[in-house]
Amino acid sequence: MWRYFAPAGAFLALGALFGLALWKIGAGKLDIREIKSPLIGKPAPAFVLPSLTDPARQVDSRTLAGKPYLFNVWGTWCGECRAEHSALLAIARMNSVQLIGLDWKDDHQEAVAYLASLGNPYAEVAADNDGRTAINWGVYGAPETFLVSADGIVLEKHIGAISMAIWQQKFAPHLKAGGPS
Amino acid sequence: MIPELGTLALVLALLLATAQAFFGLAGAHRNRESWMAVATPAVAGVWVFVTFAFGILAYSFVVHDFSVQYVAANSNSELPLLYRIAAVWGAHEGSLLLWIELLATWALLVAALSGGLPIAFRARVLGVLGMIGVGFLLFTLLTSSPFARLIPAAQDGADLNPLLQDPALAAHPPMLYMGYVGTSVAFAFAVAAMLSGKLDAAWARWTRPWTVAAWVCLTVGIALGSWWAYYVLGWGGWWFWDPVENASFMPWLATTALIHSLAVTEKRGLFKSWTLLLAVFAFSLSLLGTFLVRSGVLVSVHAFASDPSRGLFILALLLFFIVGSLTLFAIRAPTLRSEGGFELVSRESFLLLNNALLVAAACLILVGELWPLLMDAFDLGKISVGPPYYNMVFLVPMVPLVLLLGVGMHAGWRRALLKSRQRILLTLAGVAAVLGILIALVGYGGPGTPLTIICFATALFIMASALIEPIEQWRRGQTLPRAALGMAIAHFGVGVWMMGVTGVVSYKVEKDVSLAPGESATIGGYTFKYEGSRQVDGPNYEALEAKVVISRGDKLIAELPTQKRTYRVQKNPMTHAGIDVAWNRDLFVALGDDLGGGKWSMRVQYKPLVRYIWLGAVVMAIGGLVAILDKRYRVRRTADEPALAPGAARKTV
Amino acid sequence: MSRWLTLVVLALVTSAALAIDTEAAFPDAARQERYDRWIHELRCVQCQNAAIADSPVGLASDLRRQVREMIAAGQSDAQIKTFMTERYGDFVLYDPPLTARTYFLWAAPGLLLVVCVGFAVRVIVRRSKAPIDSDPEEPA
Numbered sequence: 001m002w003r004y005f006a007p008a009g010a011f012l013a014l015g016a017l018f019g020l021a022l023w024k025i026g027a028g029k030l031d032i033r034e035i036k037s038p039l040i041g042k043p044a045p046a047f048v049l050p051s052l053t054d055p056a057r058q059v060d061s062r063t064l065a066g067k068p069y070l071f072n073v074w075g076t077w078c079g080e081c082r083a084e085h086s087a088l089l090a091i092a093r094m095n096s097v098q099l100i101g102l103d104w105k106d107d108h109q110e111a112v113a114y115l116a117s118l119g120n121p122y123a124e125v126a127a128d129n130d131g132r133t134a135i136n137w138g139v140y141g142a143p144e145t146f147l148v149s150a151d152g153i154v155l156e157k158h159i160g161a162i163s164m165a166i167w168q169q170k171f172a173p174h175l176k177a178g179g180p181s
Numbered sequence: 182m183i184p185e186l187g188t189l190a191l192v193l194a195l196l197l198a199t200a201q202a203f204f205g206l207a208g209a210h211r212n213r214e215s216w217m218a219v220a221t222p223a224v225a226g227v228w229v230f231v232t233f234a235f236g237i238l239a240y241s242f243v244v245h246d247f248s249v250q251y252v253a254a255n256s257n258s259e260l261p262l263l264y265r266i267a268a269v270w271g272a273h274e275g276s277l278l279l280w281i282e283l284l285a286t287w288a289l290l291v292a293a294l295s296g297g298l299p300i301a302f303r304a305r306v307l308g309v310l311g312m313i314g315v316g317f318l319l320f321t322l323l324t325s326s327p328f329a330r331l332i333p334a335a336q337d338g339a340d341l342n343p344l345l346q347d348p349a350l351a352a353h354p355p356m357l358y359m360g361y362v363g364t365s366v367a368f369a370f371a372v373a374a375m376l377s378g379k380l381d382a383a384w385a386r387w388t389r390p391w392t393v394a395a396w397v398c399l400t401v402g403i404a405l406g407s408w409w410a411y412y413v414l415g416w417g418g419w420w421f422w423d424p425v426e427n428a429s430f431m432p433w434l435a436t437t438a439l440i441h442s443l444a445v446t447e448k449r450g451l452f453k454s455w456t457l458l459l460a461v462f463a464f465s466l467s468l469l470g471t472f473l474v475r476s477g478v479l480v481s482v483h484a485f486a487s488d489p490s491r492g493l494f495i496l497a498l499l500l501f502f503i504v505g506s507l508t509l510f511a512i513r514a515p516t517l518r519s520e521g522g523f524e525l526v527s528r529e530s531f532l533l534l535n536n537a538l539l540v541a542a543a544c545l546i547l548v549g550e551l552w553p554l555l556m557d558a559f560d561l562g563k564i565s566v567g568p569p570y571y572n573m574v575f576l577v578p579m580v581p582l583v584l585l586l587g588v589g590m591h592a593g594w595r596r597a598l599l600k601s602r603q604r605i606l607l608t609l610a611g612v613a614a615v616l617g618i619l620i621a622l623v624g625y626g627g628p629g630t631p632l633t634i635i636c637f638a639t640a641l642f643i644m645a646s647a648l649i650e651p652i653e654q655w656r657r658g659q660t661l662p663r664a665a666l667g668m669a670i671a672h673f674g675v676g677v678w679m680m681g682v683t684g685v686v687s688y689k690v691e692k693d694v695s696l697a698p699g700e701s702a703t704i705g706g707y708t709f710k711y712e713g714s715r716q717v718d719g720p721n722y723e724a725l726e727a728k729v730v731i732s733r734g735d736k737l738i739a740e741l742p743t744q745k746r747t748y749r750v751q752k753n754p755m756t757h758a759g760i761d762v763a764w765n766r767d768l769f770v771a772l773g774d775d776l777g778g779g780k781w782s783m784r785v786q787y788k789p790l791v792r793y794i795w796l797g798a799v800v801m802a803i804g805g806l807v808a809i810l811d812k813r814y815r816v817r818r819t820a821d822e823p824a825l826a827p828g829a830a831r832k833t834v
Numbered sequence: 835m836s837r838w839l840t841l842v843v844l845a846l847v848t849s850a851a852l853a854i855d856t857e858a859a860f861p862d863a864a865r866q867e868r869y870d871r872w873i874h875e876l877r878c879v880q881c882q883n884a885a886i887a888d889s890p891v892g893l894a895s896d897l898r899r900q901v902r903e904m905i906a907a908g909q910s911d912a913q914i915k916t917f918m919t920e921r922y923g924d925f926v927l928y929d930p931p932l933t934a935r936t937y938f939l940w941a942a943p944g945l946l947l948v949v950c951v952g953f954a955v956r957v958i959v960r961r962s963k964a965p966i967d968s969d970p971e972e973p974a
Contacts (some may be wrong), residue, residue: 004511007461014551142920540950545943564927567928570929692859
């Protein structure tokens with residue numbers, strides 16, 4: 001007799017799953033499009049790329065070791081990057097960590113002009129023309145920001161525009177706890 | 182002013198639908214004829230007001246009323262008239278209105294054509310349909326009104342998504358929704374039976390034509406979508422196992438199972454509770470599809486702009502109707518035991534296996550669809566389940582199904598009695614096997630996959646087997662009852678469909694090439710020569726048109742124009758592929774990019790037998806239509822009268 | 835949500851429409867076949883609703899180039915899989931991996947077949963033992 005309730009029970013379970021998913025999405029705890037980075041806790045991918053501001057020079061990830069840095073992927077074609085730019089400038093002014101930019105598949109002249117007119121928060125900007133470095137970092141859309149520790153481990157990744165609030169909640173704690181590790 | 186009339190019309194429709202639901206169900210419960218009599222006029226009233234609202238929305242599009250937010254978001258002053266009307270169902274709010282319009286229409290048809298049904302039963306059916314209408318009207322009015330105003334009005338609209346500016350895709354949602362909504366009729370019949378506590382063979386006879394009608398609409402709707410994807414999207418693909426495609430395919434599988442289960446209930450009064458469960462299952466898959474597409478829990482190219490709060494509303498609707506009816510099922514089903522046996526090999530057992538395999542297939546797709554969501558919701562990681570998975574696992578229930586089909590359609594009730602057909606079936610099987618091998622090896626130079634020959638042979642066997650009965654009757658100078666003829670045609674269509682799928686999956690060739698004018702590429706024995714390109718202007722787009730000349734050896738086959746369009750408002754570049762059609766293959770050219778120096782990238786494809794996929798679907802649909810027109814569904818009968826006069830055709834389906 | 839809208843719209847405007855490869859096919863059919871299979875098995879992580887074979891966005895063509903280079907360099911399927919999942923996780927594979935968390939997913943086809951057909955067979959066997967000709971329901 002009770003087995004006839006099985007279909008109803010199964011559907012209730014399904015409904016519970018959907019309810020949970022919807023609640024989590026609404027509460028911002030679940031983003032079905034977000035891909036959590038498999039790089040977290042692993043060494044940051046190495047790269048050697050021409051500098052955007054001085055093409056004769058190179059930006060070599062090995063020279064970045066010893067100090068933590070914020071690795072920010074952006075492009076002039078990306079609307080949200082423009083939106084987060086002022087936050088990046090503010091973070092750079094705080095001088096708690098240096099910002100390294102990755103100009104992803106962008107027009108060089110426009111990128112240089114962009115930084116000149118809006119301000120340059122980056123200590124260095126690497127130009128990724130063919131997208132290989134972005135692939136190595138598992139980038140799938142701009143803007144994306146990574147926090148890399150002094151010994152080259154990826155500590156945190158944020159997908160989407162960064163803000164001071166996100167900086168405080170997600171990135172700053174890594175720097176305070178036991179100092180830059 | 183006018184859009185507000187639309188809102189008013191929907192409110193009135195909501196009130197009438199509430200009356201329809203209340204008086205239909207309560208009237209039947211209390212056996213008050215005066216109450217039950219309210220249901221029919223209520224149905225008519227709902228239809229009038231919903232159609233009026235639908236007309237208002239269409240009118241707003243036609244006259245370019247950009248003060249209506251929905252119109253501003255989906256139309257444009259340059260949009261051709263046909264697509265302005267199609268834009269009515271181009272996005273979430275409007276497509277909901279389409280859903281409601283079709284629900285009201287089905288209810289009207291049921292009210293009009295079911296005069297012969299017992300009064301209480303009919304009132305219950307209309308009452309349930311009214312409840313569904315109430316649910317959707319509330320959802321529309323409270324969360325998704327297509328008549329919301331944009332203040333100040335836009336100067337011009339954002340234009341309809343260019344992907345939707347196509348006749349096949351304009352027709353696809355109405356057809357598909359007719360199918361989705363049609364499952365609600367079978368659902369209503371099932372719930373009415375559960376509420377009354379009575380279910381007999383006559384109930385199955387009443388339910389079956391409505392179910393087949395919904396099935397025909399689903400079949401055509403899905404085929405239209407697949408065909409559109411093939412010739413518009415430029416990839417030459419026809420099925421992607423996208424979540425929204427799956428959302429339409431699962432109800433189709435369940436409805437197919439339901440048609441077959443109803444056959445047993447109608448003929449022998451067996452499988453009663455199973456048939457009820459299937460009817461609820463088919464409708465729940467329909468509602469589930471509606472939920473998945475609009476709630477934002479799944480990533481899909483088809484998904485409407487989503488909103489978790491809307492998702493919660495639909496979830497509530499879903500749970501109310503489904504858990505409600507399944508609870509009713511749990512209470513009633515134990516009382517519906519039926520007697521009657523059949524031999525191990527009999528029509529009944531074939532049909533039961535048919536149901537088992539179709540339901541397994543539907544559940545399989547559901548698992549694939551929901552597993553990533555389950556993992557994600559519980560923070561177990563993110564995975565993707567796509568074509569590589571589905572293409573492989575779908576074969577598991579389907580191969581046994583098609584293998585059984587050719588023989589099963591000849592099995593007799595209670596005892597299969599296949600001996601009388603044994604010789605001809607074995608002969609046809611042999612011929613099919615030989616033909617299958619010939620087609621694969623001689624026609625295409627080798628089996629594309631291990632299954633190719635088996636599938637060709639099985640498809641040919643099904644087609645031949647389906648024709649046995651009609652030909653036999655024709656030779657005897659007798660006519661087959663339409664239900665049996667329809668069945669034969671539909672099964673024949675399955676075979677045609679299988680030929681198409683097997684051919685294209687096993688033997689298609691795709692190649693990406695870069696060609697300057699005068700250069701050519703060769704695939705499958707056909708040479709594609711790019712001759713040059715020019716600019717052309719369309720009503721709301723500009724296009725670059727390339728001419729490709731196809732030849733085979735020395736013979737000129739076709740001159741194909743293929744376009745890359747840029748729509749003026751939305752500025753999305755869109756490919757309009759050039760396709761050369763023949764009885765046994767399609768040749769496909771899609772334009773890529775300007776590589777500079779006159780060179781263009783293109784994708785050329787050779788698609789053998791691909792048209793049979795949609796041809797097969799059309800044949801299946803025709804079979805369904807023929808079956809609905811069978812006389813036994815038309816004569817008004819109550820449960821007491823005999824269904825068939827003595828001396829009628831030996832076998833009913 | 836708006837971020838994705840921006841990306842997708844921009845991608846359609848600025849990148850190669852229609853995902854057509856401009857490099858020549860591999861000279862040997864076996865490697866071309868591997869390439870074709872891989873680009874249909876990898877999900878475009880940017881637009882997320884197509885394989886990289888069919889996605890017009892820049893990242894998809896970059897990933898196709900990556901696959902092409904790896905196959906040309908003689909890397910195995912396992913190496914290609916590891917490369918992609920190291921960067922994008924299991925999400926990038928349209929063919930879900932077989933792990934403890936996906937056992938049920940992969941067992942589902944066989945399991946459902948056994949359960950559904952088993953259920954049907956049980957009913958058939960039971961009914962075959964019931965009297966076959968007595969049937970109060972059937973119309974004449």
